[in-house]
Amino acid sequence: MTITDIxxxxxxxxxxxxxxxxxxxxxxIGYENxxxxxxxxxxxxxxxCMARHHQSCADCRDYDSCATVQEFYHKNGYKYxxxxxxxxxxxxxxxxxxxxxxxxxxxxxxxxxxxx
Numbered sequence: 001m002t003i004t005d006i007x008x009x010x011x012x013x014x015x016x017x018x019x020x021x022x023x024x025x026x027x028x029i030g031y032e033n034x035x036x037x038x039x040x041x042x043x044x045x046x047x048x049c050m051a052r053h054h055q056s057c058a059d060c061r062d063y064d065s066c067a068t069v070q071e072f073y074h075k076n077g078y079k080y081x082x083x084x085x086x087x088x089x090x091x092x093x094x095x096x097x098x099x100x101x102x103x104x105x106x107x108x109x110x111x112x113x114x115x116x
Contacts, residue, residue, distance in 0.1 A: 003095050004028045005102075008049035008056050009072060010086035011079075012102040012109065044068045058090035082109030 005014035007027050018024035027046040030036035041047055045057065045068060054060055057069045064070075073084035089112060090098045101112055 003055050006056055006095070006098065008045050009069070010056060010058070010083035010090065012086065012105060015105050015107055045072060055095065056087060056090060058087045063091070079109055
């Protein structure tokens with residue numbers, strides 16, 4: 001488990017079968033060495049996160065006022081709220097604490113035990 005297993009939006013990619021099978025590189029892998037071209041990326045969250053050299057939106061000082069990420073988190077669907085919760089957890093507890101919990105999940109989101 002590494003920080004590259006966390007999507008810019010707070011999704012935990014390591015649990016995804018496509019990511020594990022290397023048919024998906026998540027939103028980070030390949031840009032650092034030029035294997036992927038950031039100019040071809042369509043995700044506005046990824047583009048912003050990568051341009052600012054953040055690991056995730058949790059690192060951004062503009063997080064609370066960012067229309068892009070807040071719009072994403074308020075889409076219909078349970079997972080979007082969970083990704084928001086992950087980002088807020090990382091902001092408060094850090095990446096190491098998040099990875100320790102997330103490594104036990106079976107999905108791109110999960111429970112935080114006593115913290116929830």
